[in-house]
Amino acid sequence: MERVSMEVHADLQRERAAATISSEHFAEWWAGGRERLEERRALERYFFDDPEFNDPKHISFMSYKELYEHSVAKGTRFLAKLREWQRLRAPVDGTGGLTGGLDIKTLHDFRLLISGPLGTALFQQSFPLRLHFAMFLPTLLNQGDEEQKKQWLERAWHMDGIIGTYAQTELGHGTFIRGLETRADYDAEHEEFVLNTPSLTAYKWWPGNMGQTANMVVVLAQLYIKGKHYGLQPFLVRIRNEQTHEPEPGIDVGDIGAKLGANAVNNGFLGFRNVRIPRDQMLMKNAKVLPDGTFVKGPEPLLLYGTMVFVRVLIVHDVMVGLLQAATIATRYAAVRRQSPIEPNAPEPQILDHLTQQAKIFPQIARGVCYRLAADFLWQFYQRIMQQLEAGNRKGLPELHALSCCLKSVCTQESNEGIDALRKACGGQGYLASANFDNIYGLATAAYTYEGEYTVLLLQTARFLVRQYEDSLKRKVLPDSINYMRDTTRLRWTKNLLANAVRALEIVAASKVRVAWEQIRLERKRGQSAQQAANLAGIQLSTAAAAHARAFLARNSLRELKKLQRNLKPELGGVLQQLVEIFVYDTFLRQLGDILKWNHIAVVQVTQLEQRYEQLLRDFRPNAVALVDGFDFHDRVLGSTLGCYDGRIYERLMEEARKNPLNEEPVNSSFRMHLQPLMRGKL
Amino acid sequence: MERVSMEVHADLQRERAAATISSEHFAEWWAGGRERLEERRALERYFFDDPEFNDPKHISFMSYKELYEHSVAKGTRFLAKLREWQRLRAPVDGTGGLTGGLDIKTLHDFRLLISGPLGTALFQQSFPLRLHFAMFLPTLLNQGDEEQKKQWLERAWHMDGIIGTYAQTELGHGTFIRGLETRADYDAEHEEFVLNTPSLTAYKWWPGNMGQTANMVVVLAQLYIKGKHYGLQPFLVRIRNEQTHEPEPGIDVGDIGAKLGANAVNNGFLGFRNVRIPRDQMLMKNAKVLPDGTFVKGPEPLLLYGTMVFVRVLIVHDVMVGLLQAATIATRYAAVRRQSPIEPNAPEPQILDHLTQQAKIFPQIARGVCYRLAADFLWQFYQRIMQQLEAGNRKGLPELHALSCCLKSVCTQESNEGIDALRKACGGQGYLASANFDNIYGLATAAYTYEGEYTVLLLQTARFLVRQYEDSLKRKVLPDSINYMRDTTRLRWTKNLLANAVRALEIVAASKVRVAWEQIRLERKRGQSAQQAANLAGIQLSTAAAAHARAFLARNSLRELKKLQRNLKPELGGVLQQLVEIFVYDTFLRQLGDILKWNHIAVVQVTQLEQRYEQLLRDFRPNAVALVDGFDFHDRVLGSTLGCYDGRIYERLMEEARKNPLNEEPVNSSFRMHLQPLMRGKL
DSSP: OOOOOOOOOHHHHHHHHHOSSOHHHHHHHHHTSHHHHHHHHHHHHHHHTOGGGSOSSOGGGSOHHHHHHHHHHHHHHHHHHHHHHHHHHOTTTOSOOSSSSOSHHHHHHHHHHHHSHHHHHHOTTOOTTHHIIIIIHHHHHHHSOHHHHHHHHHHHHTTSSOOEEEEOOBTTBSSOGGGOOOEEEEETTTTEEEEEOOSGGGSEEOOTTTTTTOSEEEEEEEEEETTEEEEEEEEEEEOBOTTTOOBOTTEEEEEOOOBSSOTTSOOEEEEESSEEEEGGGBOOSSSEEOTTSOEEOOOOOHHHHHHHHHHHHHHHHHHHHHHHHHHHHHHHHHHHOBOSOSSTTSOOOBGGGSHHHHHHHHHHHHHHHHHHHHHHHHHHHHHHHHHHHHTTOOTTHHHHHHHHHHHHHHHHHHHHHHHHHHHHHTGGGGGBGGGOHHHHHHHHHHTTTTTSOHHHHHHHHHHHHHHHHHHHHTTOOOOGGGGGGGOOOOOOOOSOHHHHHHHHHHHHHHHHHHHHHHHHHHHHHTTOOHHHHHHHTHHHHHHHHHHHHHHHHHHHHHHHHHHHHHHSOHHHHHHHHHHHHHHHHHHHHHTHHHHHHHSOOOHHHHHHHHHHHHHHHHHHGGGHHHHHHTTOOOHHHHTOTTSOTTOOHHHHHHHHHHTOGGGGSSSOTHIIIIIHHHHTTOO | OOOOOOOOOHHHHHHHHHOSSOHHHHHHHHHTSHHHHHHHHHHHHHHHTOGGGSOSSOGGGSOHHHHHHHHHHHHHHHHHHHHHHHHHHOTTTOSOOSSSSOSHHHHHHHHHHHHSHHHHHHOTTOOTTHHIIIIIHHHHHHHSOHHHHHHHHHHHHTTSSOOEEEEOOBTTBSSOGGGOOOEEEEETTTTEEEEEOOSGGGSEEOOTTTTTTOSEEEEEEEEEETTEEEEEEEEEEEOBOTTTOOBOTTEEEEEOOOBSSOTTSOOEEEEESSEEEEGGGBOOSSSEEOTTSOEEOOOOOHHHHHHHHHHHHHHHHHHHHHHHHHHHHHHHHHHHOBOSOSSTTSOOOBGGGSHHHHHHHHHHHHHHHHHHHHHHHHHHHHHHHHHHHHTTOOTTHHHHHHHHHHHHHHHHHHHHHHHHHHHHTTGGGGGBGGGOHHHHHHHHHHTTTTTSOHHHHHHHHHHHHHHHHHHHHTTOOOOGGGGGGGOOOOOOOOSOHHHHHHHHHHHHHHHHHHHHHHHHHHHHHTTOOHHHHHHHTHHHHHHHHHHHHHHHHHHHHHHHHHHHHHHSOHHHHHHHHHHHHHHHHHHHHHTHHHHHHHSOOOHHHHHHHHHHHHHHHHHHGGGHHHHHHHTOOOHHHHTOTTTOTTOOHHHHHHHHHHHOGGGGSSSOTHIIIIIHHHHTTOO
């Protein structure tokens, strides 16, 4: 979406003039301060002002192959221009690095940039070299020994003959990684590993960039030495020739095909047939294989767990951004679109004035803001635990792991739902590719599965919760995020509706954990094994974990709000208060079944909360446009005919339609070939 | 998806052998009898065995333009072959018609064929000539006078120089059709209408087939005679030259661009600049304009309302089929996919053995079956009311209208949710285009908006319900589907869980209607106009209508089940009983908040129902594969690597991946052009 210079639509002008908050103040807070806001804007201008980064054709008109080629071309230009940016800003750095020297923080920053607004604006179907930075380099860094890092890291960082990816998942094996089949047999005589794909289901399947782009792969394979199994280990394998890019002998590699989204990722398949690599290409920071075939067990790879948590923290952030992009588009559209008079003979109102429309959009804005508060908390929690881990203290890891798992699941699922609901709130126009909901949804819904499938992660959290519940019976001290379970008092409904709602959600979570625990005990008494009992309690366990996440999200929003209100301008604090209330009540009302099951609440009290909720929607209405402006999404980031800052929805819809390649010829060739014969009865 | 001849996967063989029901018996019932089943299968074979209808390339690899051209070519071949089929089967008919002579039933049958399994198998992104049959011909038939029908109908039916569509929606105007801006001014001197598009927002926008395909359009426009407004009227306009297909003078026409799905539809935009048509091209069955400009009002177009209802009845059917296709794919995939041992050291089980997986899939199968029962009821109800209408009796129309509106909304929304949940239940593989969930979802989610947007239709039902509620206070006789509102007794929880659940859902609906009515009264007392009061009660009104639909769906399932059990083989009746129970309890548990709010139900009673629900999932498990087999979806209809009858998911995933055009060359041109320079630091 280019910025076409058009006057801002009168309806949006009026909305902005009437707002009681300053979008710029909000944007400053949202970006984490003035400096960061300016920095981000400068980087966006640097790219968006460059016509080389303006797609000549909307990607929805491209074929799968065209999109790949287009994305690789843009991706390499992007890296070059980003290096230039670094040189301009840090001329004395001299490392030639993308953002300075290489450490895990640099890679994290790059990952944030790529999955952030700039990245998704330029690469709506994902960045085609992402896995090199997001997985290949971090794995070398975390799992290579010093010698290996010296040999590979600098080259890989500069992409000197190396484009890498990371291959774990197989065609027949996902979540349960012990089931992976790819094997690496050590040949002590030649000091080599021999990699093989013993069956169709053992083909590596899904790794990004692997189809046509990468030439090296870190492969997770079952290690065998003299026929004895030593578990999964990472191996560095060249799959394409550095000079010709032809697949190396024994390598069967290709792209797995089109998907709902992320079609520039070049997800690949990979099979091995007696592929040999030297011994020093098993990454040996942890376990080692000595030349004679002696296996040396390493320490537990604690930092690896940390990386898994880190990725989940990022995902909560990513899906929140997607949700708020969708909410921004839907809000601006609803402020310009007019339909269905409320009063007969009155002009058609902005659809944002229909209460049912407010109920579709505002809770999603509120949700996104509260997810942001949770992502910030989780990020600080993560950093605290990482410091402890580095000092050898792993005590906090299970709590962090449990919280990140259930938040990843719940935030992803609800963002998916939210984005789709916001699309639908734009009626038919939301169904158009030019509205860009398809790309936003495509990326957000992939996160439902990757890095831990929804239910699998909830069950991981649930195992932790059940253990904690047992501990709570023994009156041990509980971790902070679980502490509410010790409070067994019933809900006392007070005038503080927010506190009532949060406490009610906590009681639901605690009750559900207890019920799951009881069911497991019961099944055990009936003679079931612990595992079968857990399977039979699967529904209770997974919903308990989701309830735990919701209680956390509500409580955390309230707590963070209180902190923020000390520092924010009062009018911003007031609007944030509205949003936190909307989020908490919306969560309460969506969980009403469980809440009424586990709490004694009268109909009149529920009604009171419902009325407050509707009042809040009306109260928030005047600031809706100004608030979404404050997320400061550039038009190119939203990439939507419906969501531009100037509100020129109809001009842009028509403009995009006219760019459609089908409209380049007045008469399509189908007429002579097919339609005319049909109309002459000649078929 | 071609049928590759492979042995049926052992897991599916075992599932089928162990089932207690016969898929073939189920299929016979489901198809409406042996004869219909055979007829459908014969027609499917007729097309699927013809290599001309086997796509050389998966559509997910085509560009937008390629897909259009491919679809038109296939669409015209389809019509020709269908005519041949008719000639073969009814050689003496002699009308040359598609299925005999032209009447509304013939068109309805054609519409059913096109949106049914065969149609979606051949045209996964919709049939490119659909609107000609689905809207253009019915409009001519229903709104043309005898003279006009004589002139146009036969030619249009044979597509003799005519491919038509129907243009109502405009860029700035959807639901509220009185707001349409396109105008037709009568010029009495020349006995012509002059059509104009007075603004950008007045452009016709969305009509299918309109971009490049159609050459005639029925246009809905505001009629003006001597500057006086006479409301919306239908006009027949040629937009492209019959011989050259060039747009006629004054016509600005094109395609509106790519969408989430249905990309073969060629949705178009259309603007008029002083386009003149003769007087006799206003369709005059109802209102007329005499040569001198005299406007003659016609009778109320009752049959038009009937057509609107008919389309909604069909949509309930369409989205049900989509949901069950998705459920069939997910069930077969879950029976073959193995993951995550339940017992440690045991082999990985079929994921269908995980209770959490059963809870994702089985309620959707149950939902689809119960929607089918509702669609059948609605179809009979529709036919009864149409007979009454033809006899001039319009009494039953409001009830039919109200029921069809809320069912269309609820069934569409929940099918959307269900299809997406089923896709997610297939993990990452569900995200692949070759799994075909994207096409199924794309068609089903379009129905959320078209032919009446979700909330708009719910509000229409709600208006009817509130009126009925007022009537019930005056003790009038209520229509059958509303009658439950008169029963004001509280729920008495008995051993009959099904009856409890249905009654609880009815009490929710009745309570919500009452609350909406009370809120409107309250707002009126506060001085709000009736319309503003309705806006303020919008959330109550729309959720009341949805609750009404859910209560109907549950009650109807129970009632139809009882009838069916008299005729079906006992084992089939038993499995249907399980499915109806699963559906009703699932509906109950999803609505638990409202249910507990408006009914006195103890925790232990809810728990009893939850346990019964989980037991039913386990009980249904052994018949899951056999039951979805009974829907008798041909592999080509499912079009899914994950859903084929033989369960060869991995072979097919790999086979489809290898057909990917990106894999045709070992090295993509991007390597020399972009990746190699990048790796040599030359960027």
